[in-house]
Amino acid sequence: MVSLSINGMLVKVPQGTTILDAAKKLNFRIPTLCQHDDLCVAGNCRVCVVEQLGGRSLLAACATPVSSGMQILTNSLKVRAARKHVIELLLSEHNADCTKCYKNGNCELQDLSNEFSVGDHLLLDLTETKEYTIDRFSPSIIKDDSKCIRCQRCVRTCEQLQGVNALTVAYKGEHQKISTFEELSMAEVICTNCGQCINRCPTGALVERTYLDEVWDAILDPEKHVVVQTAPAVRVGLGEELGFEPGERVTGKMVAALKRLGFDSVLDTDFSADLTIMEEGTELLTRLKRALVDKDPSVALPMTTSCSPGWIKFIEHTFPEYLPNVSTCKSPQQMFGALAKTYFAQVRKLDPKNIVSVSIMPCTAKKYEANRPEMRSSGYKDVDYVLTTRELAKMIKQAGVEFRKLKEDKYDSIMGKSTGAGVIFGATGGVMEAALRTAYEIITGREVPFEGLNITPVRGMEGVRLASIKIEECKEEWSFLNGVELKCAVAHGLVNARELMNRVKSGDLIVHFIEVMACPGGCLGGGGQPIPTNEKIRKKRTEAIYAEDMSMELRKSHENPEVIGIYKEFLGEPLSHKSHELLHTHYTERVRY
Amino acid sequence: METIIENELVRELANKHGRTRESLIPILQDLVVQYRFLSKKDMVDVARELDISAADVFGTATFYTFLDTEVRGKYIIRICKTISCAMKGKNEILSTIEDILKIKLGETSSDRKFSLLEANCIGWCHKAPAMLINDTPYTELTPEKVTEILREYIKIQ
Ligand code: SF4
Ligand code: SF4
Ligand code: SF4
Ligand code: FES
Numbered sequence: 001m002v003s004l005s006i007n008g009m010l011v012k013v014p015q016g017t018t019i020l021d022a023a024k025k026l027n028f029r030i031p032t033l034c035q036h037d038d039l040c041v042a043g044n045c046r047v048c049v050v051e052q053l054g055g056r057s058l059l060a061a062c063a064t065p066v067s068s069g070m071q072i073l074t075n076s077l078k079v080r081a082a083r084k085h086v087i088e089l090l091l092s093e094h095n096a097d098c099t100k101c102y103k104n105g106n107c108e109l110q111d112l113s114n115e116f117s118v119g120d121h122l123l124l125d126l127t128e129t130k131e132y133t134i135d136r137f138s139p140s141i142i143k144d145d146s147k148c149i150r151c152q153r154c155v156r157t158c159e160q161l162q163g164v165n166a167l168t169v170a171y172k173g174e175h176q177k178i179s180t181f182e183e184l185s186m187a188e189v190i191c192t193n194c195g196q197c198i199n200r201c202p203t204g205a206l207v208e209r210t211y212l213d214e215v216w217d218a219i220l221d222p223e224k225h226v227v228v229q230t231a232p233a234v235r236v237g238l239g240e241e242l243g244f245e246p247g248e249r250v251t252g253k254m255v256a257a258l259k260r261l262g263f264d265s266v267l268d269t270d271f272s273a274d275l276t277i278m279e280e281g282t283e284l285l286t287r288l289k290r291a292l293v294d295k296d297p298s299v300a301l302p303m304t305t306s307c308s309p310g311w312i313k314f315i316e317h318t319f320p321e322y323l324p325n326v327s328t329c330k331s332p333q334q335m336f337g338a339l340a341k342t343y344f345a346q347v348r349k350l351d352p353k354n355i356v357s358v359s360i361m362p363c364t365a366k367k368y369e370a371n372r373p374e375m376r377s378s379g380y381k382d383v384d385y386v387l388t389t390r391e392l393a394k395m396i397k398q399a400g401v402e403f404r405k406l407k408e409d410k411y412d413s414i415m416g417k418s419t420g421a422g423v424i425f426g427a428t429g430g431v432m433e434a435a436l437r438t439a440y441e442i443i444t445g446r447e448v449p450f451e452g453l454n455i456t457p458v459r460g461m462e463g464v465r466l467a468s469i470k471i472e473e474c475k476e477e478w479s480f481l482n483g484v485e486l487k488c489a490v491a492h493g494l495v496n497a498r499e500l501m502n503r504v505k506s507g508d509l510i511v512h513f514i515e516v517m518a519c520p521g522g523c524l525g526g527g528g529q530p531i532p533t534n535e536k537i538r539k540k541r542t543e544a545i546y547a548e549d550m551s552m553e554l555r556k557s558h559e560n561p562e563v564i565g566i567y568k569e570f571l572g573e574p575l576s577h578k579s580h581e582l583l584h585t586h587y588t589e590r591v592r593y
Numbered sequence: 594m595e596t597i598i599e600n601e602l603v604r605e606l607a608n609k610h611g612r613t614r615e616s617l618i619p620i621l622q623d624l625v626v627q628y629r630f631l632s633k634k635d636m637v638d639v640a641r642e643l644d645i646s647a648a649d650v651f652g653t654a655t656f657y658t659f660l661d662t663e664v665r666g667k668y669i670i671r672i673c674k675t676i677s678c679a680m681k682g683k684n685e686i687l688s689t690i691e692d693i694l695k696i697k698l699g700e701t702s703s704d705r706k707f708s709l710l711e712a713n714c715i716g717w718c719h720k721a722p723a724m725l726i727n728d729t730p731y732t733e734l735t736p737e738k739v740t741e742i743l744r745e746y747i748k749i750q
Contacts, residue, residue: 164646165645165646165648165649166646166648167648168646168648168649168651168652169652169656170651170652170655170656171655171656172655172656179648179651179652179655180648180651181636181637181646181647181648181650181651182633182636182651182662189647189648190646190647190648591637592637592640592641592647593636593637593640593646593647593648
């Protein structure tokens with residue numbers, strides 16, 4: 001332990017602690033910009049400077065470990081002047097049109113400018129001498145260089161959390177900028193649209209492309225029947241934007257709010273998550289049968305999940321040779337979309353051309369996914385608009401709905417019922433767990449041999465997790481699986497997915513089934529979730545997801561009555577011709593940059 | 594679909610310098626020696642060969658003045674833009690070259706024979722103004738001297 005004093009107060013912290021964290025312990029907040037709990041230290045913005053008594057120059061609190069006997073001042077005159085100067089320097093190159101900016105009211109740079117009362121600029125305004133670009137080509141992301149302070153959080157996110165490296169620091173000195181390969185648009189490069197960089201950008205330089213106006217237009221158009229689906233992870237994140245602590249489940253209030261906003265049918269992506277399990281589970285078993293019984297050498301194993309569109313785009317760019325291994329199942333969002341304008345329209349006697357299908361997602365890659373040309377199997381665009389959790393919160397605020405006071409409400413039907421298995425799709429390991437709950441029971445007729453159906457080995461925050469289940473005493477038709485140890489691997493965060501795929505590729509790891517979610521923690525840590533998102537908050541949301549699972553009457557996808565119903569009335573059986581038409585898709589190899 | 598045509602040179606250079614991150618700059622330098630600039634395709638091929646991202650290669654290349662990412666002529670003229678050369682008449686030299694070659698600073702002639710660029714200090718302050726043509730330094734330049742030098746280069750087929 002090291003003892004030091006901060007603003008005259010003594011504190012003891014473990015060796016290696018930064019001044020920033022030591023100050024936190026004493027409840028002194030030091031402002032930061034380039035620092036982020038999820039990322040390595042960069043120490044480039046200097047807004048966190050503190051004074052060390054007797055020291056020659058100011059120290060960056062985020063990058064300096066404490067040493068014994070240090071006497072630190074976090075709010076001296078010198079410190080205040082330096083910080084203010086740093087902010088003014090940043091602003092001298094910053095297109096500070098806050099009132100028109102997407103991040104207005106939720107911007108770390110704006111907050112600091114306010115905190116330090118930056119008034120009239122003392123420094124020359126350089127923005128007019130700069131030729132900034134705004135990239136609006138991506139359906140998910142807008143990149144506005146005029147708002148960038150070059151803190152490089154995005155570059156570190158894309159590298160350290162996602163292993164994608166779509167962004168780099170290009171050029172130098174006054175020309176330095178955050179750039180893709182050859183300054184191409186985000187839409188043309190390996191960017192997976194995961195939005196993790198958006199979630200960490202302290203300014204308005206990286207933001208989601210919003211579709212709020214389009215959705216309001218649809219809601220206010222009397223001709224249109226607007227259907228909304230909500231992803232599992234939204235219910236454990238939305239509260240944070242609306243005055244709740246991280247980890248509060250707001251499912252019922254969210255449903256009530258959506259009804260007040262004027263959506264005509266408030267339905268649940270969890271329903272189609274359950275459906276995904278039926279299709280994907282059957283697909284896995286079919287592949288295993290072809291491999292083990294028919295000895296068909298063309299079967300691609302291990303099979304990987306396909307519900308995370310960031311992961312799909314990643315594998316299309318990075319491991320195209322493994323595309324046959326990806327489950328052909330569409331993601332729950334897109335299954336839902338295809339059914340909204342077919343099955344739902346049919347049952348509710350609506351003309352699909354008057355249905356507008358909106359989804360609320362914790363994810364910016366879902367915006368891209370909905371715009372993929374394949375995603376029109378209903379004959380229309382299956383999902384018209386995708387909004388993030390943050391955008392939904394904004395809609396609720398815009399409409400003046402007092403969220404905290406709402407009474408809980410229930411999803412509409414049909415396509416509104418779900419099970420705990422559908423809910424846990426929102427957490428890393430959840431799809432695996434849901435699939436195992438169903439597949440094991442299909443094969444053996446018994447429940448998975450885990451207490452309370454909780455398959456804990458696939459849960460957790462480890463980047464790559466391995467688990468296996470021994471299959472015994474199978475039903476007659478699955479007897480070929482007797483004695484087989486079903487091996488599974490789970491990865492979250494694309495940097496871990498890359499590691500996992502490299503191990504599969506080298507032959508070092510042999511498994512049957514792989515779950516990948518592009519974002520750290522799974523969808524609950526998605527790029528469209530509330531800002532900030534960090535390890536602590538992800539853990540809270542994870543607890544909430546599993547609590548929601550436990551609170552559900554049904555916990556296994558194949559027991560969802562609406563899933564049973566749709567097979568009876570509409571689809572036939574899993575992997576039927578109709579399923580293939582509406583619920584399955586194919587993938588495309590993409591460029592290396 | 595991307596068709597991967599083997600890039601022999603890139604492969605050879607990776608064999609020579611290695612495939613770690615530290616090999617990146619030597620590989621890029623050798624490519625520039627060969628082609629005078631880094632094409633988009635070569636950068637992607639280097640990225641593939643080293644299993645790193647193409648954006649990383651681009652970021653590195655754009656950081657270094659001598660790792661060009663735009664098509665350059667056979668002879669790259671780099672005029673020193675630093676203060677000593679500027680004070681000793683660099684602008685006059687520059688406009689003389691522009692007049693003779695009919696290209697502006699930053700441009701490459703249509704026959705791809707000459708590119709005209711600026712460089713940060715090239716270490717000849719004591720004999721300013723100075724310029725490089727490819728690797729050869731020319732110093733204490735005057736409009737007459739530079740005209741003479743260029744005339745020789747123009748003659749080379
Ligand atoms: S990025 Fe922040 S400081 Fe800049 S204009 Fe937008 S809200 Fe204002
Ligand atoms: S885009 Fe955002 S995160 Fe990236 S360097 Fe600029 S301000 Fe920082
Ligand atoms: S969206 Fe994801 S993949 Fe794309 S640049 Fe940002 S972090 Fe990288
Ligand atoms: S937050 Fe410490 S240098 Fe940026």
